[in-house]
Amino acid sequence: MHGYSERKGEHLKRLRRIEGQVRGVSRMVEEDQYCIDVLTQLSAVTRALQSVALGLLDDHMAHCVVAAAREGGAEQETKLREASAAIARLVRS
Numbered sequence: 001m002h003g004y005s006e007r008k009g010e011h012l013k014r015l016r017r018i019e020g021q022v023r024g025v026s027r028m029v030e031e032d033q034y035c036i037d038v039l040t041q042l043s044a045v046t047r048a049l050q051s052v053a054l055g056l057l058d059d060h061m062a063h064c065v066v067a068a069a070r071e072g073g074a075e076q077e078t079k080l081r082e083a084s085a086a087i088a089r090l091v092r093s
């Protein structure tokens with residue numbers, strides 16, 4: 001069971017909404033909409049994706065990392081390194 005399993009439906013709903021936003025941006029480009037309007041929508045999509053990513057990270061920390069910390073040993077170290085790397089990727093994006 002993954003850390004996000006309890007909120008899977010919520011995450012999927014949000015991702016479907018983002019999918020619609022991306023299709024809308026594609027349509028804007030196809031219709032030669034004003035650059036700034038397209039960029040504004042891309043910024044909104046980016047923020048929405050970041051929100052989903054943070055939610056998944058929160059779920060991972062609350063479930064997978066906490067469970068590994070209880071076990072200790074190599075699994076704990078692995079999960080902590082994974083979480084740290086995921087945070088670093090989010091910060092860089």
